[in-house]
Amino acid sequence: MKIAMMASEAAPFVKTGGLGDVAGSLPAALTRAGAECIVMVPKYSTIKSEYTDQMEHLTWRESYVGIFRLKSRRKKLQIYFIDNDYYFGARGTVYGDFDDGERFAYYSKAVMAALYYIDFKPEILHCHDWETAMGIVYCRALYGTWCPEVKTVFTIHNVEYQGWADPTFFDNTLGLPEEYRCKLNFDGAVNMMKGAIETADLVTTVSETYARELMYPYYAHGLDGILARNAWKLSGITNGINMELFGPDKSTGLAQKYTPKTRKAGKTANKLALQRAVGLDEDPDCALAVMVTRLASHKGIDLLCYIGERLMQRRVQLLVIGTGEEKYEWFLQYLQDRFRGRAAACLEFDPQKANLAYAGADIYLMPSKSEPCGLSQIIAMRFGTVPVVNATGGLKDTVWPYDPSSEQGRGFTFQSYNADDFLAAIDRSLQLFYDEPEKWARLSEADMSIDSSWKLPAQEYMELYKKAIG
Numbered sequence: 001m002k003i004a005m006m007a008s009e010a011a012p013f014v015k016t017g018g019l020g021d022v023a024g025s026l027p028a029a030l031t032r033a034g035a036e037c038i039v040m041v042p043k044y045s046t047i048k049s050e051y052t053d054q055m056e057h058l059t060w061r062e063s064y065v066g067i068f069r070l071k072s073r074r075k076k077l078q079i080y081f082i083d084n085d086y087y088f089g090a091r092g093t094v095y096g097d098f099d100d101g102e103r104f105a106y107y108s109k110a111v112m113a114a115l116y117y118i119d120f121k122p123e124i125l126h127c128h129d130w131e132t133a134m135g136i137v138y139c140r141a142l143y144g145t146w147c148p149e150v151k152t153v154f155t156i157h158n159v160e161y162q163g164w165a166d167p168t169f170f171d172n173t174l175g176l177p178e179e180y181r182c183k184l185n186f187d188g189a190v191n192m193m194k195g196a197i198e199t200a201d202l203v204t205t206v207s208e209t210y211a212r213e214l215m216y217p218y219y220a221h222g223l224d225g226i227l228a229r230n231a232w233k234l235s236g237i238t239n240g241i242n243m244e245l246f247g248p249d250k251s252t253g254l255a256q257k258y259t260p261k262t263r264k265a266g267k268t269a270n271k272l273a274l275q276r277a278v279g280l281d282e283d284p285d286c287a288l289a290v291m292v293t294r295l296a297s298h299k300g301i302d303l304l305c306y307i308g309e310r311l312m313q314r315r316v317q318l319l320v321i322g323t324g325e326e327k328y329e330w331f332l333q334y335l336q337d338r339f340r341g342r343a344a345a346c347l348e349f350d351p352q353k354a355n356l357a358y359a360g361a362d363i364y365l366m367p368s369k370s371e372p373c374g375l376s377q378i379i380a381m382r383f384g385t386v387p388v389v390n391a392t393g394g395l396k397d398t399v400w401p402y403d404p405s406s407e408q409g410r411g412f413t414f415q416s417y418n419a420d421d422f423l424a425a426i427d428r429s430l431q432l433f434y435d436e437p438e439k440w441a442r443l444s445e446a447d448m449s450i451d452s453s454w455k456l457p458a459q460e461y462m463e464l465y466k467k468a469i470g
């Protein structure tokens, strides 16, 4: 099966969040499942020279669109970069420019032209998030005769960003046939994600629960009606993680690598190193709860602020790693000052320290208000760090509630976005940690053994592609 994948970021070339991880590892998993896959990414100026040096330039046409291909011996997986100095070279950041709508519409159109130029006729065009939404639309509107058989799949990772633009954007920039005006029109403006949802053959998101939640206004940021109308083509496939990259026997930045067998010694060594590194009291026996997160409200930081003082009355250490909204940074700084040695805030994102935190912690906190999938709880479990989560979206689908009598389940959950419920779930985890250490050890080991690789999700995508092709 021939698949063209479009994404505005893909690790290791460019990554600002989970989408980068997914687009960086799903294509390889698809090729392992038998597909032939190409990935098309904008050629940002921030891509390191170790990659750009390995690119070959496929020249192209008078108004400059560069197509670069990363030299690779893997015939079935090729990575292409769309180059344009004005849109991607001279910016320095991936997102956040005044003309992002135009930048990514340009990229989407360029990808279609590039497919034609390199003569890759995909059976599936798979696009991720609003930045690639126009890929779906252009594919249908402008390349239908060249590639009439192609089926399109649109995946929603973040419904909050939809690619809104002024209504004049349709005429002045997009250059589409008139019949697409109503598909893109939403509340009198242009909404590119809506255009993709209306046009795609199938729409997916990154967990089953989130696919259901998207029918409700609370989660859908205005698109609930559109998604409910298109519910017949919407499904959820939970993300995997790159097990070669994330794991206590693989990741960099650890004081000591470990496996389920050497878990106890390994976690203790990492805990002591972590405590030293972030200024917490060195105490191997005290439960250590961590969060590695963007400090944004939908990540549930408000709940942590609300219970912060009370949490510190327990025998527990708290570490938060991340950057974001200033009010949260202030609060975490305050907590660190008030409970020196017991609370710590690392207000910068350092991937090595994040790995050490996954390895050295006992408990991983993820009280997100909504969470399409969430990767950090999956990574935490891989390190034997037991998650405490709000049972929403992908958190609900990956962290099954633990029952101490049957010893089934993977972590501690609470059922509504409520700070006291969050604290009660943390209390249940602490109770198991201190009062039933053997059960805790078994839970932590079981979490480490979960197969959260891309193998199963890749098969599910292959099934979905087959369904699209009919």
Ligand code: GLC
Residues within 6 Å of the ligand: 017, 018, 019, 022, 157, 158, 206, 239, 371, 372, 373, 374, 375, 394
């Ligand atoms: C977005 C979502 C996150 C998901 C990731 C990858 O960042 O917020 O839940 O895990 O995309 O799909």
